[in-house]
Amino acid sequence: MFDNISILFQAPIFAVDLLVQGLLIGGIFVLAAYGLALVWGVMNVKNLAQGDMVILGGYVAYQCTLWGIHPILALPIAFVVLFVLGWGVYAAIIRRVVDRDMFTSLLATFGLSLLIQQALNLRFGPEVKIAEAGFGTFDIGELSIPAIRFVGLGLAAVLAICIVLFMRNSRMGQAIRATSQDPRAARVLGINTDQVYAFTYALNAAICGAAGVLVAMIWNIQPFYGLVHSIRAFIIVTAAGLGNLPGVIVAGFGLGVWENYSGFIFGAEFAVAAVVGLLVVVLMVRLFQMYRLRQVVR
Amino acid sequence: MRFLKMDLRAATVAAALTVSLGLAAAPAEAKVEGDTIILGSAISLTGKYSTNGIHAQNGYELGVKMINDNGGVKVGGKSYKLKVVYYDDESTPARGAQLAERLINQDGVKYMLGPYSSGLTKAIAPVTEKYKIPMVEAEGASRSLFTQGYRYLFAVLSTSEQYLASSIELAAEIAKKNGKKPSDVKVAMAFENDPFSLDVRAGVVDDAKRFGMKIVIDDKLPRDLSDMTSTLTKVKALKPDLLVISGHSKGAATAARQIAELKISTPMIAMTHCEAAKVISKFGAGATEGILCPTQWAETLSYKDDLFGTAAEYDALFKKSFEGYKNVPYQAAQATAAVMVWKDAFERANSFDSEALRDAIADTDMDTFYGGIKFSPAGNNIAKPMVLRQIQDGNLNVVAPLKWASSEARHPRQPKY
Numbered sequence: 001m002f003d004n005i006s007i008l009f010q011a012p013i014f015a016v017d018l019l020v021q022g023l024l025i026g027g028i029f030v031l032a033a034y035g036l037a038l039v040w041g042v043m044n045v046k047n048l049a050q051g052d053m054v055i056l057g058g059y060v061a062y063q064c065t066l067w068g069i070h071p072i073l074a075l076p077i078a079f080v081v082l083f084v085l086g087w088g089v090y091a092a093i094i095r096r097v098v099d100r101d102m103f104t105s106l107l108a109t110f111g112l113s114l115l116i117q118q119a120l121n122l123r124f125g126p127e128v129k130i131a132e133a134g135f136g137t138f139d140i141g142e143l144s145i146p147a148i149r150f151v152g153l154g155l156a157a158v159l160a161i162c163i164v165l166f167m168r169n170s171r172m173g174q175a176i177r178a179t180s181q182d183p184r185a186a187r188v189l190g191i192n193t194d195q196v197y198a199f200t201y202a203l204n205a206a207i208c209g210a211a212g213v214l215v216a217m218i219w220n221i222q223p224f225y226g227l228v229h230s231i232r233a234f235i236i237v238t239a240a241g242l243g244n245l246p247g248v249i250v251a252g253f254g255l256g257v258w259e260n261y262s263g264f265i266f267g268a269e270f271a272v273a274a275v276v277g278l279l280v281v282v283l284m285v286r287l288f289q290m291y292r293l294r295q296v297v298r
Numbered sequence: 299m300r301f302l303k304m305d306l307r308a309a310t311v312a313a314a315l316t317v318s319l320g321l322a323a324a325p326a327e328a329k330v331e332g333d334t335i336i337l338g339s340a341i342s343l344t345g346k347y348s349t350n351g352i353h354a355q356n357g358y359e360l361g362v363k364m365i366n367d368n369g370g371v372k373v374g375g376k377s378y379k380l381k382v383v384y385y386d387d388e389s390t391p392a393r394g395a396q397l398a399e400r401l402i403n404q405d406g407v408k409y410m411l412g413p414y415s416s417g418l419t420k421a422i423a424p425v426t427e428k429y430k431i432p433m434v435e436a437e438g439a440s441r442s443l444f445t446q447g448y449r450y451l452f453a454v455l456s457t458s459e460q461y462l463a464s465s466i467e468l469a470a471e472i473a474k475k476n477g478k479k480p481s482d483v484k485v486a487m488a489f490e491n492d493p494f495s496l497d498v499r500a501g502v503v504d505d506a507k508r509f510g511m512k513i514v515i516d517d518k519l520p521r522d523l524s525d526m527t528s529t530l531t532k533v534k535a536l537k538p539d540l541l542v543i544s545g546h547s548k549g550a551a552t553a554a555r556q557i558a559e560l561k562i563s564t565p566m567i568a569m570t571h572c573e574a575a576k577v578i579s580k581f582g583a584g585a586t587e588g589i590l591c592p593t594q595w596a597e598t599l600s601y602k603d604d605l606f607g608t609a610a611e612y613d614a615l616f617k618k619s620f621e622g623y624k625n626v627p628y629q630a631a632q633a634t635a636a637v638m639v640w641k642d643a644f645e646r647a648n649s650f651d652s653e654a655l656r657d658a659i660a661d662t663d664m665d666t667f668y669g670g671i672k673f674s675p676a677g678n679n680i681a682k683p684m685v686l687r688q689i690q691d692g693n694l695n696v697v698a699p700l701k702w703a704s705s706e707a708r709h710p711r712q713p714k715y
Binding site: 121 | 344348526536715
């Protein structure tokens with residue numbers, strides 16, 4: 001471990017390498033986590049199928065490459081496909097669990113996650129798939145960085161900006177925010193909250209789908225890879241807190257960087273442990289902060 | 299409600315009766331029906347192992363078909379046909395063990411073929427052992443299968459610790475040829491954290507120790523592996539002479555891709571499953587040039603037998619018999635070899651008694667298109683080596699061991715990224 005840390009000091013170029021690579025993938029983590037925060041915050045549904053929707057989006061991209069469509073163009077396609085699918089899932093399942101207690105929604109979305117995994121396995125088989133964009137590698141000095149990672153970050157940023165603008169300015173965006181603040185008051189004021197919920201869930205699915213396209217281009221996808229994306233999204237949202245968009249962005253990029261550094265320093269087997277360890281630290285710090293705050297109020 | 303309860307009770311009794319009757323009636327003489335010998339196998343036709351499970355099933359079927367078409371199995375002067383009863387274990391060990399019980403207890407199967415993967419074999423072996431039913435398996439390579447003292451388990455394939463050990467030997471040879479000491483060689487290892495890959499790792503560590511090589515990286519990759527950036531960055535920093543990787547198909551796909559993306563310049567790289575992951579067609583001949591891939595079997599080897607002819611002839615026959623194969627996976631070839639072991643054992647034992655058959659299998663010493671087969675007292679095959687192939691201009695050429703090599707190993711590798 002100390003050998004690995006000393007490498008980073010002796011040859012700082014590798015520290016920069018890890019930093020850049022981490023930042024470049026952080027954008028994808030932000031997308032999936034933002035979607036989760038949206039559904040969690042607005043509907044109080046903890047969507048355990050989050051990662052599986054990401055993977056589903058990845059398979060849409062893969063299917064597009066089979067049809068000869070470039071995976072970049074698959075991004076809007078996956079967005080639309082997953083939006084429609086998300087709406088359908090809401091109407092069929094989520095609608096019935098929105099008002100129930102937490103465990104009902106956890107169970108329902110867990111079931112959904114299993115369903116997506118097995119359906120993908122039946123259709124595409126268990127081998128890993130890649131939607132190859134064919135952009136090659138970018139050389140900056142001694143650094144070699146896959147160009148697709150830059151493209152991915154750019155696309156993630158564009159998508160994120162669009163969503164933020166939409167939430168701020170559009171009528172539906174305002175309705176979503178109003179519902180998240182107080183669903184009863186929103187209903188009194190004439191907002192069709194059922195429709196808002198449906199739209200929110202569908203939007204989340206669409207964001208996941210887009211993130212999945214990026215995952216399929218940058219890494220690879222397999223029917224059972226959803227879980228790790230779900231875990232990342234939950235970690236980010238938990239660390240950042242609900243309804244804290246800047247927090248989600250910082251936590252997402254931070255997670256990308258920290259995963260790379262901890263993999264380098266402690267070895268790949270401890271990368272996830274290091275990430276969860278960091279989450280524990282963040283939660284402890286928060287707890288103490290709140291504790292102090294409470295004393296002041298008292 | 300009362301009615302319902304009574305109904306339920308009656309139904310339970312009826313079900314129990316049916317099951318017990320079925321159990322009592324079935325096993326009578328089901329092992330050999332008329333002139334057909336029944337073999338049984340739980341195999342992964344759905345679930346995460348289904349791709350290779352189906353390869354294995356095709357291998358079994360081709361073996362059965364060829365044996366039946368060429369005079370069948372001769373026992374006691376009479377010719378018998380072979381037939382295999384399959385159940386789908388859904389790639390889950392618990393289901394595999396259940397199905398093995400069912401094959402033995404309900405269907406009366408007395409002769410077993412193995413499932414796919416070490417995990418499933420581990421689940422089924424205790425069952426066949428309990429009922430003293432011999433099982434010839436072709437898809438479970440884990441070394442730990444052969445340290446349990448199983449008496450009825452036999453495997454035609456080379457065990458997992460041999461997978462990449464030959465690459466260490468090759469690195470030592472090359473070091474000597476270049477006037478360096480083998481102990482100067484620096485090895486980087488990246489292995490998935492699962493029983494199979496850790497077995498492979500144990501073999502590499504043993505051999506590296508034997509040559510006194512220095513292990514500079516020893517990373518264990520997570521199961522849901524899709525990013526190796528941090529490990530490969532370490533490789534860039536520490537510049538090892540040999541990089542060995544094992545993580546099933548997904549590990550090979552991830553590694554081959556990111557090695558090219560990050561322009562890793564390690565002179566020698568060896569990884570398992572490059573063929574199953576189709577790395578050449580996915581990432582191009584240039585990017586994968588020089589990567590070493592171990593294999594249980596290759597169609598270019600000069601192994602042969604009387605039934606299938608040479609390895610190349612088996613390859614051609616397999617492609618003709620099953621659609622959609624560009625390359626014949628070794629999983630299929632070794633499955634066929636397992637059926638051949640059964641035929642050989644029946645004929646030598648000249649009996650259907652499972653104890654006599656177990657002893658006959660234990661005494662197996664035969665040459666097949668898949669290589670020599672001779673079992674150690676522990677049940678693993680010691681007559682067939684793993685071979686190492688290198689990706690050379692987009693082709694997989696055998697480079698080690700020297701006895702079977704068709705080309706010379708290219709060193710250092712010269713990929714075009």
